Amino acid sequence: MKEFRVLSPTAILGYGFPAASFEEGMRRKPHAIAVDAGSTDPGPYYLGSGKSFTDRGAVKRDLEFMLVAAIEAGIPLIIGSAGGAGADSHLEWNVDIVKEIAQEKGLSFTAAVISSQIDASLPLAAGGETLSLQQMYPAPMPTKEDIENSTNIVAQMGEKPFIDALDMGAQVIIAGRTYDPSVFAAPAIRAGFDRGLALHMGKILECAAIASTPGSGSDCMFGTLREDHFELDTLNPARKCTTTSVSAHTLYEKSDPTKLPGPGGILDLRDCTFEQASESSVIVRGSRFAPDEGQSFVKLEGAKLVGYRTVSFAATCDPIMIGKMDSIVTSVKEKVASNFEGKISGYFLDFKLYGANGASFYTTNGEQSVATPAEVAIIIEAVAKTTADADTICSFARSTLLHFGYEGRKSTAGNLAFPFSPSDFSGGAVYAFSVYCLMPHDDDNTELFQPKIVHVKDGGWSV
Amino acid sequence: MYKLIDQVDVVRSKNSGPYELTFDIMFKDKGHFDAFVDKQVMTEAVFAQLYGINVDMVKSVISFAPSKAVKITIVRPMASGDLGEKDIYGAQQHSPLLGFTYTL
Numbered sequence: 072m073k074e075f076r077v078l079s080p081t082a083i084l085g086y087g088f089p090a091a092s093f094e095e096g097m098r099r100k101p102h103a104i105a106v107d108a109g110s111t112d113p114g115p116y117y118l119g120s121g122k123s124f125t126d127r128g129a130v131k132r133d134l135e136f137m138l139v140a141a142i143e144a145g146i147p148l149i150i151g152s153a154g155g156a157g158a159d160s161h162l163e164w165n166v167d168i169v170k171e172i173a174q175e176k177g178l179s180f181t182a183a184v185i186s187s188q189i190d191a192s193l194p195l196a197a198g199g200e201t202l203s204l205q206q207m208y209p210a211p212m213p214t215k216e217d218i219e220n221s222t223n224i225v226a227q228m229g230e231k232p233f234i235d236a237l238d239m240g241a242q243v244i245i246a247g248r249t250y251d252p253s254v255f256a257a258p259a260i261r262a263g264f265d266r267g268l269a270l271h272m273g274k275i276l277e278c279a280a281i282a283s284t285p286g287s288g289s290d291c292m293f294g295t296l297r298e299d300h301f302e303l304d305t306l307n308p309a310r311k312c313t314t315t316s317v318s319a320h321t322l323y324e325k326s327d328p329t330k331l332p333g334p335g336g337i338l339d340l341r342d343c344t345f346e347q348a349s350e351s352s353v354i355v356r357g358s359r360f361a362p363d364e365g366q367s368f369v370k371l372e373g374a375k376l377v378g379y380r381t382v383s384f385a386a387t388c389d390p391i392m393i394g395k396m397d398s399i400v401t402s403v404k405e406k407v408a409s410n411f412e413g414k415i416s417g418y419f420l421d422f423k424l425y426g427a428n429g430a431s432f433y434t435t436n437g438e439q440s441v442a443t444p445a446e447v448a449i450i451i452e453a454v455a456k457t458t459a460d461a462d463t464i465c466s467f468a469r470s471t472l473l474h475f476g477y478e479g480r481k482s483t484a485g486n487l488a489f490p491f492s493p494s495d496f497s498g499g500a501v502y503a504f505s506v507y508c509l510m511p512h513d514d515d516n517t518e519l520f521q522p523k524i525v526h527v528k529d530g531g532w533s534v
Numbered sequence: 535m536y537k538l539i540d541q542v543d544v545v546r547s548k549n550s551g552p553y554e555l556t557f558d559i560m561f562k563d564k565g566h567f568d569a570f571v572d573k574q575v576m577t578e579a580v581f582a583q584l585y586g587i588n589v590d591m592v593k594s595v596i597s598f599a600p601s602k603a604v605k606i607t608i609v610r611p612m613a614s615g616d617l618g619e620k621d622i623y624g625a626q627q628h629s630p631l632l633g634f635t636y637t638l
Contacts, residue, residue, distance in 0.1 A: 111552050114615030114622045209593075209609040210553040315560075318600035319544065322558050326550045326607040328598045345600050377617065419617045430626050432611045433585040454617055504552050504613045 075259040075269075075296040076101045079276035082288035084108035084133055084150060085125030088279075092291040092306040097140050099293060099306075102262070104141050105254040106133075107277040108165065109152025111372060111504075112324075119222050119374030119502025121160035131168050135176075138169065141243065142178050149233060149244045149254045156372075157248025158223040159188040165245055174530035180243050183236035183522035187247030189224040194371060194510050203511055205368060210507035213373070217505040221373035224506055228369070229334025230266075232520035233257035239524055246520075248372065250333045251277040255294065264296050270338050271358035272301040274331065275320055282320035283310040283351075304352035312353040314345040334369060335514060336362040366511050369519070373506025378419070379458040380498035381465040383451040385472075385487035391479050392486055393447050396424055403472050407464060418455040418464050422472075425450070449487070454501050465495050538634040541566055545631050549624040550607060552614035554593065557581075557606040557628060567602040569638045581606050584630050 078101040081088045085108070113124040123130070134150075141148035154161020166184055173180075195218055196203055206212040218224070225248035234257050236244045246254070252273030259269040272294045275282045280290035283305045291306045303312045321340060322328045331338040342357040387393060400422045407420060423429045425448035451472070453464035473487045480486075512519060526533050538545065544560035559576075561567035570576070582589040585608070593607045614622055621627060 111614070112549060112623050114619075115552070115613075116615065207551075207553075210551075210613070315543075315601065318598075319558075319560060319603065322598060322601060322603055322605055324548050324550055324556070326554055326556055326605075327594060327596055328601075328603075328605060329596070343600065421618060423620070430620050431629065432620055432627055433587070433630050501617075503616050507552060507613075 073298065075262050075264050077255050077259065077272070077276060077294045077296070078104045079255065079279045079292045079294065080104065080106055080137060081133060081291065082107075082277075082279045082281050083110065083125060085130040087129060087133060087289045088291050089307060090136070093136050093140070095306040096291050096293055097144065100144075101146060101293070103147045103149060103258040104137050105149040105151070105258075105276070106137065107151050107249070107251045107254060109155045109157055109248065111156075113155070115374040115502040115504045116500075118156035118158060118225070118372060119376060120500060121158055121223055123154045123161055123164055125155055127164075127168065130165070131172065134168055135172050138172050138178065138243065139176055142180050145242075147237060147242055147244065147258055149246075149257065151246050151249030151251065151254035153245050153247060156223070157187050157225045157246075159186055159247070160223075162186060162245065162247050169243065169245060170532060173527050173532075177530045179528050181240050182243040182245065182525045182527055183239060183241035184525060185228065185232050185236060185244065185246040185520055185522045187225045187228055187249070187520060189226050189371060189519070191218050191221065191224060194218055194224070194506070204371075205509040207370070207508050213506040213508055217375065218373065220375040221505045222376060222502070224371055224373035226369040226371050226510065226512070226519055227334065228520045229253050229514070230257040230260055231514040232522060234261045236522035237261055239522055241522065241524060244522070252333070259296050265298075265360075267338060267358045267360035268299075268301050269296055270333070270360060271340065271343070271355060272296055272303070274338065275303060275317060278320065278323065280305060280307070280310055281323070282317050283312050284316040285310060286316065300354050300356040302348055302352050302354045304349070311351040314347055314353055317353045317355065318345045335367050336360055367513050368509035369512040371506050371508055371510050372504070374502045375505035376500055377503045378454040378456055378501050379461045380452065380454045380501045381458065381461040381495055382453075382498055383465050383469045383495045384448070384491060385451070385469070385489050385494065386446055386448045387487060388446045389482050389486070390443055391481060392477060393427070393443055395477050395479070396427060396447060399472070399475060399477050400424075402477075403468055403475060406471050407468050410467060411464070415455065415460050415464060418453060418460060420464055420468055421452045423450040423452065424448070458497055462495065462497070469494060535635055535637055538636070539632045545628050547624055547627040549610070549614055553610050555608050555610050555624045555627055557608075557631060559604045559631065561602040564602055566638075567599075570604065571597045573638055575636045575638070576604050576606065581608070584634055
């Protein structure tokens with residue numbers, strides 16, 4: 072039977088995996104190793120700042136296994152959303168790690184590096200208009216200023232640039248922002264397998280062993296694609312794929328489990344069936360891909376700088392104060408504003424009250440009891456145009472709250488317990504998502520996502 | 535009267551991209567799930583009431599039989615990481631669902 076086997080070592084490059092699982096995966100002779108390295112989940116900071124949310128040492132550890140095994144087996148190694156957010160600085164960071172491993176191990180291979188960085192001029196048509204962009208509700212349509220002020224904008228590529236890179240002879244592909252399933256689906260689609268099944272298999276493989284039970288983001292998963300179905304299997308005897316664990320993963324982080332829009336079309340899972348094939352493996356059938364009718368789009372993601380953050384940690388155990396927290400916080404904010412009137416403006420000051428809905432956006436709950444908590448932890452957060460201003464606002468809010476004479480106070484020596492000296496911490500630059508929309512793009516347009524071929528000989532790189 | 539926490543294997547919340555939150559409820563029992571869906575226990579209006587939000591903020595309530603699951607997707611109170619953020623990943627907004635009670 073004709074089949075295409077893909078090894079997914081870990082949920083995110085740098086999250087790790089047991090060596091035994093990886094070796095078992097290689098024993099099953101995969102046709103490709105693929106890994107997703109990114110996500111928008113950790114928030115806008117990483118895209119905005121160009122820094123990785125995964126650790127360099129952890130990424131190098133994972134990549135060493137994959138690179139050595141792929142070269143030895145003569146199969147492709149495909150990395151998508153390199154460096155976490157997929158901007159050029161993330162891509163360079165990841166390429167640098169691959170270079171280092173190639174040098175240390177004396178490896179020889181052909182690599183492709185695919186950028187997904189978008190110049191702000193691209194989404195801005197002539198005259199600075201953004202007319203060709205399409206909104207992705209509930210994300211707002213980006214304004215001209217949002218686009219121009221973004222420190223990084225990336226476009227999310229699909230399978231085509233990977234297929235191109237493989238056609239150009241690349242064995243190792245390091246790509247910028249990528250639709251998660253594409254790194255797994257691309258080599259299979261290129262080999263002639265069904266796009267719907269390949270993408271659905273990729274959608275599950277991208278989180279590796281999270282789709283098994285007990286789930287883990289730090290273990291391998293193995294996918295086998297055949298003519299009319301695919302099979303998912305664990306590589307660690309402690310984990311099993313079950314129809315529940317695999318079908319449940321289809322829901323994960325998606326708004327509608329039956330229709331998943333991506334580059335070039337929609338993955339339609341309405342008629343999917345899940346069948347237990349062995350004790351540890353599940354067979355999935357019925358996944359279909361419906362190509363876009365008319366214009367295709369790519370998703371753009373961008374982030375912009377909004378200021379600099381300083382925070383202070385403290386807590387209170389005083390029931391009188393805890394009972395009046397809301398009015399105390401309001402008064403402290405007023406005192407800060409009046410003290411710096413005409414001096415510091417446009418800052419953001421917030422008090423996160425842990426023990427009193429510090430983490431919950433939603434408090435409505437039929438049976439919720441509203442007992443006064445014994446302790447409330449307080450994070451004072453100031454974000455301002457400069458670190459100096461953020462320090463000033465945070466420090467003043469902290470000292471004001473420490474000695475604030477609220478009505479009914481008995482504890483007059485100080486309102487706060489501080490765990491640390493110094494009490495305040497600089498959080499550095501703060502970013503916000505600024506672009507999240509669709510831009511017209513056709514697969515035959517090679518302006519974006521052009522693979523750059525690099526020849527690596529005994530660890531040395533040449534373009 | 536049923537309490538949701540007693541009838542489920544999974545109740546969870548998570549970002550679906552930076553602008554939406556999505557909630558998954560996975561039932562233990564197929565018969566109970568079928569009745570929950572047939573009787574339309576969870577609707578946009580019911581969820582909005584439970585979470586104290588405007589019904590327009592609820593994007594969809596979908597059932598997914600292979601997982602015995604009901605999925606609710608809402609507009610995030612702010613884009614992930616915006617000033618005032620409480621939960622970047624959106625992974626701890628499920629607790630009002632745990633106390634949800636209903637009849638079949």
